[in-house]
Amino acid sequence: MAKSVQKGMTAVPNIRVGHATDLEGLTGCTVVLCEKGAVGGVDQRGGAPGTRETDLLRPMHSVQEVHAVLLAGGSAYGLAAADGVMRYLEEQGVGFDARVAKVPIVPAAILFDLDLGDPGARPDAAMGYAACQAAADGPVLEGNAGAGTGATAGKILGPGRAMKTGLGSAAVDLGGGLIVGALVAVNPLGDVVDPQTGEILVGARKLTADEPADTLAVMRSMVGKAALSFASSNTVIGVVATNARLTKEQTNKVAQMAQDGIARAVRPAHTLFDGDTLFALSTGSKRADVNLIGAYAAEVVAQAVVQAVRAAEGVGGLPAWRDLHSGG
Secondary structure, three states, X not given: OOEEOOOHHHHOOOOEEEEEEEOOOOEEEEEEEEEEEEEEEEEEOXXXXXXXXXXXXXXXXXXXXEEEEEEEOOHHHXXXXXXXXXXXXXXXXXXXXXXXXXXXXXXXXXXXOOOOOOOOOOOOHHHHXXXXXXXXXXXXXXXXXXXXXXXXXXXXXXXXXXXXXXXXEEEEEOOOOOEEEEEEEEEOOOEEEOOOOOOEEEOOEOOOOOOEOOHHHHHHOHHHHHHOOOOOOEEEEEEEEEEEOOOHHHHHHHHHHHXXXXXXXXXXXXXXXXXXXXXXXXXXXEOOOHHHHHHHHHHHHHHHHHHHHHHOOOEOOEOEHHHHOOOO
């Protein structure tokens, strides 16, 4: 029987996670370190991505291993934080051996959080380096941390009627020490729903009350149709990892299947205004069926999305789930 693992993503062997968080500017970055090397894959579904080094993860490209994945706020500016991750890994002697130098392979994805805090505050190389220095294999800090610091959900009625989300993590033990984990920063146009009940947890709020407006319903209205003409600046980004031994093709398949987890917990998902991107990492040598790994990758992604909501705290004038729900 599959069992949830409390540590989250770091339950996967050879994975460390670190954050750099700017609580004043309301932005940050998160690094997933796999210094021993991991087979990498990627699946990008949304229509507005901001990414770095994703092509080399696809089949038919020569690089077989990556050494870290960076998730960051700051819109496209936040991709600069990957430079700091590369510098840290180079100092550790980690990277692809190009004979004259070790070149760390660091794919990255960003989300747009400039409309919540200080739009001039963006993750940079120094923050990427600091996230690496903070990386550990203990329980993952969730909520308003790292790439989730400025994350929000439900922006169809404008950023002022959105709700605060953050970063979440989850993992499952499939037996025999086989682990699948996920780490997700949740910043969608749509609402986050409970995958079991369909209940809206956070999302767009009505213009006159702190009640769910229901993004799908708003999209059908005249207000929603007008709002969609200028909606932008959203995305869900994350990493799934396993200690199963997978090929590059299989790892890309896991990333693809894991996107179902976003679709289960975000409504609507993968719009033209979202840059939904998931990376996948294979860090170990345990034998497993790729279909099993992919199926549970979707499960832990959905769980991590919900965790990001439940762990978040209201800031910048936006309430979080815990502010509006009893027992939060």
